[in-house]
Amino acid sequence: MTIKTRPDYQRRRALGLLSAAALGVFAGAAGAQDKAVLRIGYQKYGTLTLLKGRGTLDQRLAAQGITVKWTEFPAGPVLLEGLNVGSIDFGTVGEAPPIFAQAAGADLVYVANEPPAPRSEAIVAPKDSGLKAVSDLKGKKIALNKGSNVHYLLVRALEKAGLKYSEITPVFLPPADARAAFERGSVDAWVIWDPFLAAAEKQLGARVLADGTGLVSNHQFYLAARPYAERNPEIVRILIEELARVDDWGRAHPKEAAAVLTAQTGLDAATVDLAVERYSYGVKLISPQVVAEQQRIADVFTQLRLIPKPLRIADIVWQPLAASASK
Template identity: 70%
Template sequence: MTPNPLHPRSWLSRSVAALSLIGALLAAGGAQAQAQPKELRIGFQKYGTLTLLKARGDLEQRLAPQGIAVKWTEFPAGPQLLEGLNVGSIDFGTVGEAPPIFAQAAGADLVYVANQPPGPAGEAIVVLKDSPLKSVADLKGRKVALNKGSNVHYLLVKALEKAGLRYADVQPVFLPPADARAAFERGSVDAWVIWDPFLAAAERQIGARQLTDGRGLVANHQFYLAARPYAEKHPQVIQAIVDELAKLDRWAAADPKAVATLLAPQIGLDAPITELAASRFAYGIQPITPQVAAEQQKIADTFHELKLIPKPVRIHDALPRPAATTAAR
């Protein structure tokens, strides 16, 4: 397994200076940093660098001298994670592209902290190996399982568009990953739109066949988000998370075998499946750029046009405060 060639380690080092601005931006945008909290509550999923960070214990070591404990809570997917953030059960987490948009539409007071580079090969539309379906165009009128509001929701929209179909031409069946896998295996749905490591597991364990992955269709960024009140009260804690994630990315890009070895027991999958999933992950945490924000806005506009969200969403409203950005320039 080799690191993603689109994201070489040299790129990571160029991001460090920009990442150091994140705490300053959040502090300048809201109230002054307050006394250290006693606990940092992080939401994570069975993928991505937060899972690795949890396994290594680097953040606990970083925050322990300040008297801050770290509490980790696992969620089945991004929408559920951001629901937890919205109701105040976690302070920080990682999700794909679509969940923050659905969360904003539901009124969540969140802030984009940073993102990983694109990883479009890490999600795909799959069918069973003996399925008669050979292309995305064959999905017309078919039942397609997906987790509503996850990154794969946008992948389905864009894949159908490229194939000359409308979103209304398929029958979405909204199921979380575990339930979707069960429905997929018993043939209750015709296709499944899913991300790694669930994708890699389906490919290796039951021979699931890809109709398409995200390449040429979507960026599939991994985003780090925080509850805005927490981020603006404790920017130094948010900066500590970002710093440790940047260090982790440098290690992961340099030693992919070690990544798979560490990740496998965390996600409960064997080494070959874990290596396949990890090989499609992109390393190189970076601040949210205007280009990435514009890409998110395009997704938000698309979801509103399809009436998947009830009102327009302005991504700008979930970025660090404008005054903070101006002050940092």
């Protein structure tokens, strides 16, 4: 019996070793692919756009054999969809998109954030509108990008004005479509962020009914696909270092930063200058205070049934020391 079964055992053992070797080669190839290209999703404005324009990250990673691929997205929710399905590895969004993405089961992590910039988002009305205050919005149609940072601004502004979210009609449109609806009068107001906000003010004469001051922080968040961050903590650290450097440069050289952003966005200088005035520089790792702020937003969205279940924000905050230990 031993003589008959030993060749089978040897064949099975050989096949097992070959399979293990093949899996090892595949995993090694996947790891090499991870490190060969860093895919970044960015929006039309902000530190990532400035970093792209400066080219310093591309230069630093090129020395390690890593190519940076940049993809522009019109808004945070669709950017995080790209992150979740694996088309990008890293990106930047406002406060609300990560909450909606987490509620939908996206496998991502908060990595870092910029300081509050509450004046960089606002509720605006057409220049010839009779609307004078947020309290005038009862029964009105308001355009906004569903699940974006301005979604929470609208909720808070209505609450402060004594209105319920159910007392307005949200019209969910991406920025380009929302601007078109705003211009032709299909909506009564628009909740939007920079640089679209600055463009509406400079080009359309839009009037600000309320910005985020005293209502929201309006942090910009950097997020990564969890598998990418766990496999490549050193690249994530390089990203944060380069973001910090370009933040320092932008803070010290606002005119030069505006010139870079003007070239990157294709917007006129006056619009970009206005947006730059309201931007906050200074990237930091996610603090317990910021986690608590995000948790409050998630809880409000749960109460309003904008998301289907309670969330725990701390569950998806990147832990760089833990990531490093797992390497």
